Amino acid sequence: MKKRTATIIKIGAGVAVAAAAVFMISNFVGGKVEKATQSSYEMYSAVPAERIDLETYTRGSGLFTSFNTSQLKVDEGSKITQRYVNDGEAVKANQNVFLTSNGYESSYIKTPISGLFFEKQGESNTSTYEVYDITDTGIMIQVSESNVAKMQIGQTAKVLFTAIDKELDGKVSYISKVAENGSFPVRISVPYSEDLRFGYNASVKIITASKQQALCVPYNAVMFDGDKAYVVKKKHLKAVNKDGNITDDMKTYIKVGVSDNDYVEVLEGLNENDQILMGNYY
Template sequence: MKTTTLYIVMAALVAFTSCQEKKTGTMETKQVCINDSLAKMIKIDTARESSMKNELKLTGEVSFDENNVVKVFPFASGQVMKVNVSLGDKVSQGQVLAVIRSADVAGNYSDLTSAKADLAISKRQLEQAEYLYKNGISSERDYTEAKENYNKAVAANSKVREQIAINGGGNTNAAGTLIVKAPRSGFIVEQNITSGNFIRPDNSSSMFTISNMRDVWIKANVFESDIAKVKVGYAAKITTLAYPDRVFTGKVNNVGSVLDPDSKVMTVRIALANPEMLLKPEMFTNVVISNSESAKAVAIPAASVMFDSGKNYVVVYHSKCNLQVREVSIIKSVEDTTYISSGLKRGDQIVSKNQLLLYNALVQD
């Protein structure tokens, strides 16, 4: 009876010892050796000390680069007779965008006609005054006065021509029609007029906005609790619904100073090159912003960690016949790196590929 009781106590102690071993991080395992075939299938990495990375996931949308656009404003009031382009169209420099009938333009041409007539008259008067002065018939004063009148007529004519040039130059005619042309090549990213619209003299909005779309902005929303995690210069990775397997990279180049009063979010802006013209305005995007902290921790490949029965394990490599299953505590995983708070130290070697084969062999009953 005493022998049986002693056996039960010893069994309990063994069980307790086994439990204690798991708590310290080393699981009781069988001895397994790595043969040459298996050695070719696995990969061994070394735990290193590294600054921890932060990763913040946001949603946003594509917008054109507002610092690299041309806005086409109306230089005269009138009625839009025709619009030849639509939002998103590609246009070439000099292409006709719209036609406007304008009383201002018609008035400019009327003024030009008068200025031409005055110039012609003053020119003839100057020629006559010069002839009379050189032949001693009239005084120098008369000649000087005629010259001043001619110069005034030239200035008035030039002024009217400059007004016409501002209002479209050769893109107008005496009937008061203003032809609006594209000042540069690109894409129509904003359009604020349609056929039949009246443009008032006090209108301050642009008719069209043209962008070359080679550089775009990603505008993402940051909640108040995450504001401290975003700063200018942080790296960003962007994915879209249109190209789910394509990752675009850029940097945060602007952080908003105020929160939206309704949604309570702050807008951050990411500058992104768009040489292939894949990104279009208003596209929905997923944004991942990352940066490094000052704090350091032991880092290992995320693929080397195995999850079993609510715990995380790695296979520690000492030699081909000295392998060990060890429990680790994870701080966080960012991209393909996992940061460890306990269970490993810098310099420990771990199996990071096909380690599940070794794990199953080591812990098999």
């Protein structure tokens, strides 16, 4: 299987050229080559159309959390007289956590769901108590409208927790239909494990498309006439260098597929190992 590094074939004007020698470098812009100078004998490289494993993805970040939490309330005027569960312990639904008393009668506070029990310090040095469901955990990220259209429930995500330097697999489990401040909430489900702590920062990479052994060319070798993509083959190298123009007969139009911003999938118009031009300024 080929790596995603393109093979570079150098085109030179000579074997030994003084460093002061100046050659014109061309920049492809809408079919016209803009000229600039560079003290190098390398003007263009020929790169092959080659088959690689291609993935496109969307990135985001967020905090590890439980998507299902429940707060336990102690009635105003009541005090906890006995405690049966410590902070961070696992509990089952309907389990007794506290015995409380209001001075007249006693009552039990029970857990509404199964999970991990946590005590948090609130305002005025008061405590709040919550249960985090550990069967429904993950990260909520914000995704732009241009990227959310590419996403689907069930897509694979790679989730990196920098605090423990560990990458885990996740899945897209929810995509909001309502934007919040210009972006869309997306839920990435990640199974709970003992080395994860709620509140850990996580970086998320969601794979939106995957192609095995797709025919690809470098992203920067593709040019456009309006919405029509094209490349220039190696056989036109001398003509392009001569006057800086790309004429219609030099263009090979291609149909493109997915892109990861480094490589573009070619669906039609090129064969494997066809050599195309790419300026060395890229």
